[in-house]
Amino acid sequence: MKHVDAVIIGGGPAGLAAAIELRKKGIDDILILEREKKPSGILRQCIHDGFGLTRFGETLSGPKYAARFVREAEALQIPCLTDTTVLEVTPDRHVYASSSEHGMMEFEAGAIVLAMGCRERTRGAIRIPGTRPAGVYTAGVAQAYINLKNKMVGRKVVILGSGDIGMIMARRMTLEGAEVLGVFEVQPYASGLPRNVEQCLNDYNIPLSLSHTVTDIRGTDRLESVVISAFDEHMQPIPGTEKEYECDTLILSVGLIPENELTWMAGAEKDPGTSGAAVDENYQTTVPGIFAAGNVLHVHDLLDFVSLEAEALADGAARFLKEGSLPACNLAVRGNELVSGLTPSRISGEDDVTVSFRVRRPLRNCTIELVQGDTVVKRRRMPKALPAEMIQIKLKASDLSQTDDLEVKVTC
Amino acid sequence: MVPVPLTSPFSLRTILTNGIDRKVTAIERYVANNCYLVHTPAGAFRTKWVINCAGAFASDISEMHGYPNYPVRDFKGEYFVLDKKAGAFLKTPVYHAPNDRGGFSTHATPTVDGNVLVGPDSYITEEWEDYKCTKDHLDGLIRDGSKMFEQMRREFSIRNFAGIRWKRVDEEGNVLDSKLESDQQHNPNTVNLVGIESPGVTCALPLARRAVARLVAVEKPEVNEKFDPVRPALKRFYDMTREEQAEAIAADPEYGEIVCRCETVTRAEIRRAIHNPLGVHTVTGIKNRTRATMGRCQGGYCETRITEMIEQELGIKPTEVRYSHADSYMFTGPVRSGNAQDETTEGSVNA
Known part of the structure; x- marks a missing residue:
């Protein structure tokens, strides 16, 4: 067993940013554990551009964005064990990890940063009826095969779900010569960013059908066709609208789920609103010394915010390592019925804090109020708000009270 | 409480997933040699006894070796x-x-x-x-x-x-009981099992004992006292203690590489499943044998690794990899010919 001040689980954008920032704050003994052959996380396969506008003021591809952090981590000589999978995290901050090269390892960590990212929702999770042939891929898996493994997954493609990766894969597969018959979305609005609807679908004449979804999958060996039906406002299929599309590939982009199995093993409490851990303003979970940031905490719209959040986490984690504990955060943060994915769950009222959330449905001319008791701490008018876009509001300690819970009220 | 044999139906299914070229097309009896010739696309098999436990196709086999084609x-x-x-x-x-x-x-x-x-x-x-x-x-x-x-x-x-x-079922569609029969006079050296009622897996062992009893009654073979019917199961990495896991990795470093994150299946276990005498060579076959891709992410993390292992271990092309059935191809070809990026260069800051 080896003691390490800060063990960082995951060498993706969140883990790298947290590690670099921790080192800059004077934490020398850091170890990143990464299950892939190289750090960078999912960015290895995100070869499209559009990353970095907020963080670097320029637009970069995924690998280039990641390379800036990898290079900095290498320059700071932060150790990263790759090909290493963490098997368990305990509440008393022991970490078990295995690799072919180093065998079974046990670390006793001063602090742990959870930066495992998220995984994709699958066909089984949304229980699409039909047969179970080859040719049904989640968008990220198809992206890995095409961009990392040089394997084309199909020629005639239907895309279910208008998540960002689904739309990016619609463009990608079109560019590689596949015929993309359309993108179908069960909601009455696109779930991904407006810029991707424009740049990935409209620019390539790929039709987007809202309030439509796959209601049957056909074919025994390889996918032969899917049936698409129109859905009503109660999310029920409208009889008589079924249309069969011959295709050999179905790509699913139906949501991302924070990958928190290790988090729950460590005994951290869940925030039902985000499906991630409940954290306080320092990104500390309910287990002292265990922190979480990035997509493992809540799924972000833009990569840049993942990096910024992980950098903010380093403040609290470094302070925990130096002082042995962090001040209690006793004020709850709650949202009303139009608010989803609200984080953090608790604040102290004694520190600056950034509150992140999304709206549940597209809204026009809405008002956002952050309220403590009878006091409106911050008010913002938004002409337009979309569920695809994360809203972040910064609050100053000087504006906060230390006695009342914080409520996020969105009205329209 | 009645003890029930507890096993996973998925491990039994494994055998089926690789049997695609062994479909029985005809059964011939050679009276002079007191044997049967069982024909399949992969060639004919000579045997003294035929036990029909063909499940879905049991009625077809039943007819091939002289019993009625029972309606099911x-x-x-x-x-x-x-x-x-x-x-x-x-x-x-x-x-x-x-x-x-x-x-x-x-x-x-x-x-x-x-x-x-x-x-x-x-x-x-x-x-x-x-x-x-x-x-x-x-x-x-x-x-x-x-x-x-x-x-x-x-x-x-x-x-x-x-x-x-x-x-x-009978002519009116009423469900009839399972059939276990042998007719030494008309169809010698056969046992016929058709329409086995649920729960089939639970009944498999008692039914097998009864089928074997028919054979024993005719052949009266000597009992092999030394036969050990117990095959110790390979312990899964997932089920090992941390100490056992450490030992397993020390003995075979590929135990240290977790291929399937959700079910904690290692590279060593998948490699063994592929090269087992009853080896598996499809994604579904590997799933049924090892549980890789069977967890909550359904292969989101491991499927790319597993298809690559199938290619490497069997020396086949990506277009030859199968998901489950004969024509369940997973890849239509390379995205780009020539020097495509691969794992060795991508993500590297020096590339």
């Missing part, structure tokens, strides 16, 4: 597989009281691996080998299953599947 009907049931997290809420099977025909409807069952199965419902299908799931029946499983298992939450859904039992 497909009784189909659909299922939900729930996350192991749901297993924490269910420690014992939950059944409905039998209905007025004596049958059980949808029930909830914890599996030996820790998942929960909800189902099956039961209905007759007219299509042969109809394994598709349908919205009406899945909705019905949610409705009825939630009464049996109130933690049947949406977030626990991993996968749906359907299974079929072929039951013997």
Whole structure:
């Protein structure tokens, strides 16, 4: 067993940013554990551009964005064990990890940063009826095969779900010569960013059908066709609208789920609103010394915010390592019925804090109020708000009270 | 309490997933040599005894070796597989009281691996080998299953599947009992099993003993006292203690590489499954043998690794990799010919 001040689980954008920032704050003994052959996380396969506008003021591809952090981590000589999978995290901050090269390892960590990212929702999770042939891929898996493994997954493609990766894969597969018959979305609005609807679908004449979804999958060996039906406002299929599309590939982009199995093993409490851990303003979970940031905490719209959040986490984690504990955060943060994915769950009222959330449905001319008791701490008018876009509001300690819970009220 | 042999039907299914080129097309009897010739696309097999336990196709085989082609009907049931997290809420099977025909409807069952199965419902299908799931029946499983298992939450859904039992029926369609017969006078050295009633896996061992008894009664073989029927199962990495895991990796470093994150399946275990004497060479075959891709992410993390291992271990091209059945190809070809980026260069800051 080896003691390490800060063990960082995951060498993706969140883990790298947290590690670099921790080192800059004077934490020398850091170890990143990464299950892939190289750090960078999912960015290895995100070869499209559009990353970095907020963080670097320029637009970069995924690998280039990641390379800036990898290079900095290498320059700071932060150790990263790759090909290493963490098997368990305990509440008393022991970490078990295995690799072919180093065998079974046990670390006793001063602090742990959870930066495992998220995984994709699958066909089984949304229980699409039909047969179970080859040719049904989640968008990220198809992206890995095409961009990392040089394997084309199909020629005639239907895309279910208008998540960002689904739309990016619609463009990608079109560019590689596949015929993309359309993108179908069960909601009455696109779930991904407006810029991707424009740049990935409209620019390539790929039709987007809202309030439509796959209601049957056909074919025994390889996918032969899917049936698409129109859905009503109660999310029920409208009889008589079924249309069969011959295709050999179905790509699913139906949501991302924070990958928190290790988090729950460590005994951290869940925030039902985000499906991630409940954290306080320092990104500390309910287990002292265990922190979480990035997509493992809540799924972000833009990569840049993942990096910024992980950098903010380093403040609290470094302070925990130096002082042995962090001040209690006793004020709850709650949202009303139009608010989803609200984080953090608790604040102290004694520190600056950034509150992140999304709206549940597209809204026009809405008002956002952050309220403590009878006091409106911050008010913002938004002409337009979309569920695809994360809203972040910064609050100053000087504006906060230390006695009342914080409520996020969105009205329209 | 009656002891029930507890096993996973998935491990039994493994054998089936690789049997695609062994479909029996004819059975010939050679009286002079007192033997049968069993014909398949992969060649003919000479044997003294034929035991028909062909399940879905048992009636066809039955006719081939001289018994009637018994009418059977497909009784189909659909299922939900729930996350192991749901297993924490269910420690014992939950059944409905039998209905007025004596049958059980949808029930909830914890599996030996820790998942929960909800189902099956039961209905007759007219299509042969109809394994598709349908919205009406899945909705019905949610409705009825939630009464049996109130933690049947949406977030626990991993996968749906359907299974079929072929039951013997009379001319009016009434269900008849399972058939286990041997007719030494007309069809010597055969045992015929048709229309085996549910639960087939549970009954498999007693039925096998009865079938063997027919053979023993004729052949009267000497008992091999030294035969050891116990085959110690390979312990899964997942089931090992940390110390055992450390030892396993020390002995075979590929135990240290976790290929399937959700089910903690190692590279060593998948490599062994591929090269086992009853080796598996499809993604589904590897799933049934090792549980890789069977977890909550359904291969989101490991499928790219598994297809690559199949290519490397068997020396085949990506276009030859199969998901399950003969034509279930996964790749149509390379994205770009020539020097495409691969794992060795991508993500590297020096590339």
